[in-house]
Structure formats: C-alpha cells, structure tokens
Amino acid sequence: MPELPEVETIRLYLSSKIVGKTISKIDILTKKQFIGEPQKIIGHKITGIIRRGKILTFVLEKDWFLNIHLKLTGQLLYAANVNKAVFNHKIPFVKTQKMPSSTTRVIITFTDQSGLFFNDLRKFGWLKVSRQPEKVKAPDVLSPDFNLPYFAKILWVSKKPIKVLLMDQEKIAGLGNIYTNDALFLAKIHPLRKACSFNQKETETLYQKIIDVIKEGLRWKGSSDVAYLLPDATTGRYQNHFKVYGREGEPCLVCATPIKRFKHHGRSSFFCPKCQKKWI
C-alpha cells in the first residue's frame, strides 16, 4: 500500500476535512473488508486522526475507533457531497469517474452529506471498528521512539538481511518496498547485507537516510506509482524522484551504472551494483 509518507499525507489532508464531523451512514459494499459493527459508530463525532506506521485511526467520541489499512491499492477519497462525487484522474485502475466506482468497497457519509469513498481494487485493505486504536508493536519512523540507540539495538542482534528487517513492521513501523529500496541506495548498502554486520558508522548513516527518504516522500505527498491518490484524487509526486525503486536498467543517479533488480522474500529489490557492494 501506501507506505508511511502516503498514509501521513492522507491523514494531514483528512484532518482539515473530517475532524469534527459526525458519521451518519456507513455503506459496506464488500463485506470482508469491514471488521466489527458499523452501527456502533453511527452518530459519533470524529475527534482526531492518528497514524502509526501504515495504519490510520479515526478517533471517535466515547472511546470508539475506526482503524484503516490500505494495503496495496486502497484509496480514501473525500467528497463534499457523496451523492454528487466525480473525480478526474488518470492513473491506472481508477479512471475519471463518478463515485461509487467499480472499486468502491465502503462509503462513509457525514451529517453534512460530505463523506469518504474507500476504494480498493485488490480487496486486501480493511476497516475495523474497535474500542482501542489498532496496536502497532514497533516505533513509527517519525516518532521519537525511533532513535539511533533503538535502531542499533535491533540491527546488531538480527541475522536477517537488512532489507527484510527494515520492512518488518514489528521492528520498525512505516517502511515498505519503495522507501526501503531507496534508503538502502542512499546509504550505499546492499539489500542482502546481514543486519548484524553493520558497524557504528554504517548504522548511523542508514538511520539518517531512512528518515531523510521518508521526509522526502512526505514532501512530495507520496508516490502515485500504482493506485495511491490523495483524498482529492490528485497524485503524489515522489515517483518522479525514485532513486532505485522501479528503475531497473536505468542509470544510477550517482554513477550511471544500470540499476539491477532481483527477487527476495517475494518482493523486488532494486540496487546499484557499483554503489551498493555486496556484503563486507
């Protein structure tokens, strides 16, 4: 899905649009994607929106919560009037169209007739009503808990390849395939290097590059490479600034060597064979 920068962009956008509004209706078009009882939160006001890792949580009155995971193709589109919603956009999967579209799975309407369309082509995402925010085990990349001592601690005890560790949401919350690949490139580290093989300097560099690349992604409002859109159906622009992700065969931005791709843990890894030497 959207990774941390995409979800945070959505959170920032929606904070100014729906906080203070009261849910009047929830239409569930794809049952398996809505967990819990929607009627429990009908009539409740949204008092805030938080995000930890890739999970967005609407905080409601009286200790109710609506947690959302967009997975790979989830979108949250905001309309001032849910009955007259038309979005114009051109990226794949959802073309210019009236809402609800063929990929709309849930519609949340507020008392002023504004609302949200949860669209999700691949049906992996979910919404979940609960009495407490969905638990996220690891520190979020942008939280103070994600500090250098913590990062060093998890690296030095792990025998996993560094890329696998960085994408483990129980160790660090928020990184996905795009930003992990790009952070490793910026730090000049091969994705398969064992985490426990890092020295102090390498650890510090990678720590800083992770934060840098996440902030850059946020600055461009995320990457609209596949299905991600802002709630107004505009696109993010980090895809125009990819370092190695999705750039197989294209020249390395530093040394012009063609970027290589390989599969590992079911995911594509992209790297520059010259800048990111294998192991020590």
Added chain:
DNA sequence: AGTATCCTGGAA
C-alpha cells in the same frame, strides 16, 4: 528461509 495466498487488471 522460501513460497503460496488473499484479489484485480495493466503491461510485456
């Protein structure tokens, strides 16, 4: 540690 699985549709 690797692979299959949940889904759908665009690209090669």
Added chain:
DNA sequence: TTCCAGGATACT
C-alpha cells in the same frame, strides 16, 4: 499468456 504490483500472513 505470463508476469507484475507501496502488504502481511500462513504455510512447508
């Protein structure tokens, strides 16, 4: 027709 996809989990 086959491969591919910002995720995460459940298997062998």
